[in-house]
Amino acid sequence: MQTTLGQVNASSVFFFIIFITFTLLITYWAAKRTKTAKQYYAAGRSVTGFQNGLALSGDYMSAASFLGIAGMVSLKGYDGMIYATGWLVGWPALMFLIAEPLRNLGKYTFADVVAYRLNQKPIRIAAAIGGILVLLTYTIGQMVGAGNLIKLMFGLPYEVAELIVGCVMLMYVLFGGMLATTWVQIIKACLLLGGVTVLMLIGLSKFGFNPGELYGAIEKQYTATMLNPGGLITSPLDAVSLGLALMLGLLGLPHILMRFYTVPDAKAARKSVIWATTFIGYFYCIIPIVGFTAAALMGKEIIKKIDAGGNMAAPLLAEFVGGTAFMGFIAAVAFATILAVVAGLTLAAASAMSHDLFVNVIKGGKAEEAEQVKIARMATIIFGIAAILLGIAFKGQNVAYMVGLTFAIACSGNFPALLLSIVWKRFTTKGAVWAIIIGSVSATLFITLSPTVWVEVLKNPKAIFPLRNPAIVSMTLAFAVGIILSLIAPDKAAEAKFEEEKLRTYLGVGAE
Amino acid sequence: MARSTKEIVESQRFKALVRKRWSVSIILTVLLFVIYYGYILTVAYGKNFLAEKVGVYTNYGIIFGVLTIILSWLLTVFYVIWANSSYDKEVDELKKELQ
Numbered sequence: 336m337q338t339t340l341g342q343v344n345a346s347s348v349f350f351f352i353i354f355i356t357f358t359l360l361i362t363y364w365a366a367k368r369t370k371t372a373k374q375y376y377a378a379g380r381s382v383t384g385f386q387n388g389l390a391l392s393g394d395y396m397s398a399a400s401f402l403g404i405a406g407m408v409s410l411k412g413y414d415g416m417i418y419a420t421g422w423l424v425g426w427p428a429l430m431f432l433i434a435e436p437l438r439n440l441g442k443y444t445f446a447d448v449v450a451y452r453l454n455q456k457p458i459r460i461a462a463a464i465g466g467i468l469v470l471l472t473y474t475i476g477q478m479v480g481a482g483n484l485i486k487l488m489f490g491l492p493y494e495v496a497e498l499i500v501g502c503v504m505l506m507y508v509l510f511g512g513m514l515a516t517t518w519v520q521i522i523k524a525c526l527l528l529g530g531v532t533v534l535m536l537i538g539l540s541k542f543g544f545n546p547g548e549l550y551g552a553i554e555k556q557y558t559a560t561m562l563n564p565g566g567l568i569t570s571p572l573d574a575v576s577l578g579l580a581l582m583l584g585l586l587g588l589p590h591i592l593m594r595f596y597t598v599p600d601a602k603a604a605r606k607s608v609i610w611a612t613t614f615i616g617y618f619y620c621i622i623p624i625v626g627f628t629a630a631a632l633m634g635k636e637i638i639k640k641i642d643a644g645g646n647m648a649a650p651l652l653a654e655f656v657g658g659t660a661f662m663g664f665i666a667a668v669a670f671a672t673i674l675a676v677v678a679g680l681t682l683a684a685a686s687a688m689s690h691d692l693f694v695n696v697i698k699g700g701k702a703e704e705a706e707q708v709k710i711a712r713m714a715t716i717i718f719g720i721a722a723i724l725l726g727i728a729f730k731g732q733n734v735a736y737m738v739g740l741t742f743a744i745a746c747s748g749n750f751p752a753l754l755l756s757i758v759w760k761r762f763t764t765k766g767a768v769w770a771i772i773i774g775s776v777s778a779t780l781f782i783t784l785s786p787t788v789w790v791e792v793l794k795n796p797k798a799i800f801p802l803r804n805p806a807i808v809s810m811t812l813a814f815a816v817g818i819i820l821s822l823i824a825p826d827k828a829a830e831a832k833f834e835e836e837k838l839r840t841y842l843g844v845g846a847e
Numbered sequence: 848m849a850r851s852t853k854e855i856v857e858s859q860r861f862k863a864l865v866r867k868r869w870s871v872s873i874i875l876t877v878l879l880f881v882i883y884y885g886y887i888l889t890v891a892y893g894k895n896f897l898a899e900k901v902g903v904y905t906n907y908g909i910i911f912g913v914l915t916i917i918l919s920w921l922l923t924v925f926y927v928i929w930a931n932s933s934y935d936k937e938v939d940e941l942k943k944e945l946q
Contacts, residue, residue: 416912417890423916424883427923431872431879435930550904562906563898564890571891578887582879602935609927616920620913758869834856841865842938844852844945 339659340641340650341490346663348489354526354671355503361518365511372707375512376443376686377596382517384603388610391594393520394679395422395585395611396527396618398672399480399738404619405652406645408626409638412553412561415626417568419619421578425585426612430605433586436757438595438604439839439846444683445592445749446691449756452832454764456696461771463691465748466589468775469741470684470718471725473588474677476737478726481673487647488666493730501723504678508685508715513597516678523668523675528614530668534649535621537656538628546624552631561630573803577739580806584742587749590683601843625649632656681718688714736787739804743782747809748775755817757840760833766821774813781805850944864937871929875922882922886915 369375382390400422408415441447446462478497485496507515542548553561568574585591595604629638629652641647650669654662689711694702702710751774752767782788784800802808838844855861889897889911897908 413908413912416909417887420883420886420912420915424879424919427879427919427926428876430923430926431876547902547904550906550909554904559898559906562904562909564894564908568887568891571888574887574891575884578883582883602931605927605930609923612920612923616916620916623912835852837861837865838852838856841861841868842855842942842945844942 338637338641338651338654340647340654340662340666341487343489343491344659344663346660347666348663350664350667351670354522354667358515358519358522358671359506361522362507362511362515365515365518368514369510369512370708371704372443372690372711374514375708375711376593376682376690378513378517380597380599381514382597384598384606385610386517386521387594387598387603387607388614389524390517390520390597391591391607391611392614392618393524393527393675394590394594395615396524396672397477397480397676398484398669399476400619401527401531401622401672402484402646402649402669403644404622405626405629405649406638406642406647408623409629409648410635410645411565411567412557412627412630413563414565414567416623417564419623421581423612423616423619424578425582426608426615428582429586429591430608430612432754433757434595434604434608435601436840437592437753438598438601439841439843440757440836441596442847443593443596443690444686445587445589445753446687446695449752449767450695451756452829452836453756453762453767453826455700457764457768459691459695461768462749462752463687465587465744465752465771465775466687466691467684468779469587469745469749470589470680470687471721472737472744473590473741474680474684474718474722475725475729476734476741477673477677477680478722479729479732479734479737481677482726482730484646484669484673487642488650488669494727497723497726500674500677501719501726504674504681505716505719507674507678508682508719509712512711513682516675516682517594517597519675519678523671524614526668527672528618530665531618531621531625531649534653534656534661534665535624535628538625538632538652541628541632541656549624549627549631553627556631556634572807576802576807577804579810580739580742580746580804582746583750583810584746584806587745587747587753588741589687589749590679592753593683593686600846625652628652629655677722681715681722684718685711685714688718733792736782736792739787740779740782743778743804743806743809744775746806747778747813748772751810751813751817755814755821759818759821760830761821761825762817763821763824763826763829765824765826766817766819769820770813770817773816774809777812778805778809781809852945855941855945858941860937861941864934864941868934871926875926879919879922882915882918886911 450458482493482496629648638648653665752770755762781800786798789798
């Protein structure tokens with residue numbers, strides 16, 4: 336099979352230019368509606384539950400899950416599917432545990448919730464550090480992935496790809512704030528869901544629309560082993576720990592949590608999650624079919640020849656079943672996916688820097704609207720440039736562990752403090768600050784000493800920390816620290832505010 | 848009948864609502880853990896079982912994988928139905944008492 340993948344092809348450029356033009360027009364429209372801090376950070380709370388559901392799916396379905404899981408299934412078969420299920424289960428947990436209280440208590444960032452009845456400054460500093468750490472590691476993974484993928488798909492040099500992604504997403508965030516970012520996410524989610532659906536349907540049509548026939552073709556070509564669980568889960572404890580990180584890490588991702596402030600109330604927050612769960616669940620159900628179809632129709636050899644990790648399985652399949660034009664479309668969708676995800680991360684990082692650190696720590700909560708927006712824009716530029724530079728600095732590095740690290744820090748650093756501040760009357764400032772710090776630091780330290788980094792990246796013979804993902808240890812540690820410190824030194828003032836806070840948590844009275 | 852914030856927060860009705868909300872949430876979260884870890888541990892310990900065929904080519908592994916996603920989604924749907932019908936009604940009535 337001949338492929339034009341890796342060359343600049345007319346159709347991908349065409350679709351890409353349409354996407355950029357259209358999203359920049361939206362940014363122009365949004366820029367005129369983005370004057371206040373509420374508009375910059377939270378799109379004026381004008382987003383509906385359904386729209387936010389799409390935008391959340393857009394934030395969550397990264398190029399790694401689209402190209403990566405399709406590729407993993409095409410090369411390793413069933414094991415890729417196990418991975419796919421793990422990405423969905425955080426969403427129900429987000430709904431049951433924090434979505435509505437989060438919406439009722441906060442304003443722009445999750446730190447608003449943790450700091451609600453505690454000491455503003457220390458909490459804001461700790462939460463901003465925890466949040467930015469998560470966003471930085473996620474951004475590095477995304478930017479390195481972006482450079483590599485764009486190089487594979489369009490043949491552009493790595494550094495040029497980094498610059499294009501960085502600059503375009505900066506335009507969205509800088510001028511259009513949350514409103515533009517939300518609409519970019521919505522468009523991207525529609526394109527991704529639509530594109531993958533068409534790809535799956537054309538692929539399945541070769542098997543009479545019967546997945547059974549597809550599995551039959553796989554079995555004949557590669558024996559049944561490809562349809563059976565393989566070596567992904569060897570140690571159950573490892574699997575449990577990784578599962579915890581995937582599930583509860585979602586509840587500590589600042590760019591996801593921030594989306595809940597774009598909707599008017601808790602009911603709309605609830606609606607957002609059910610739509611997001613629906614779209615994401617559907618996506619992870621069909622993406623393995625794309626992977627299996629690619630393996631059955633084209634064979635693993637061709638997929639591996641283009642990229643050893645299998646990341647190009649989906650675009651290759653598009654070319655095989657729909658020609659160069661369809662491949663161009665799918666490649667442009669992948670590019671749009673990367674842009675949108677990085678834009679979401681940048682906006683979240685900018686709000687942690689400006690809303691949490693500048694306004695609430697340096698200015699003591701008192702800053703003019705115009706000044707807030709100005710600072711938010713400056714923070715956006717700083718993080719955007721950092722994203723480009725980090726992307727270039729990590730060129731050629733193995734960053735596969737970054738996603739695991741991101742989720743480990745999110746579920747150990749941010750999530751315990753967030754949950755305890757919502758449900759536990761006796762939670763104190765000291766408990767929250769140290770839960771965030773100990774959780775984030777231990778997650779980072781343990782993953783560095785784990786087989787994932789210590790052996791595979793740093794090439795040491797034996798890992799010091801046995802688990803591949805430390806969530807089960809680091810998250811437990813964070814909860815323990817938060818609870819013990821709060822019990823040792825009670826904070827009567829914070830306890831007294833808890834009952835009143837409950838009115839806002841559960842009834843939404845006084846929610847912004 | 849307007850009541851103060853303090854009266855509402857201390858009322859049996861409000862306390863029952865908060866208790867109910869967390870009972871529902873915790874039960875659903877536990878079910879979610881059972882479903883997800885049930886699947887993961889079956890993959891870890893029951894590889895031979897998952898390789899058995901359900902149809903001509905489809906095996907239990909594929910069915911269980913898809914079921915994990917569908918059941919998790921159904922839990923979320925259940926929560927929304929409960930919240931829309933029962934929780935919201937209580938919230939509205941309590942808020943009315945406040946005014």
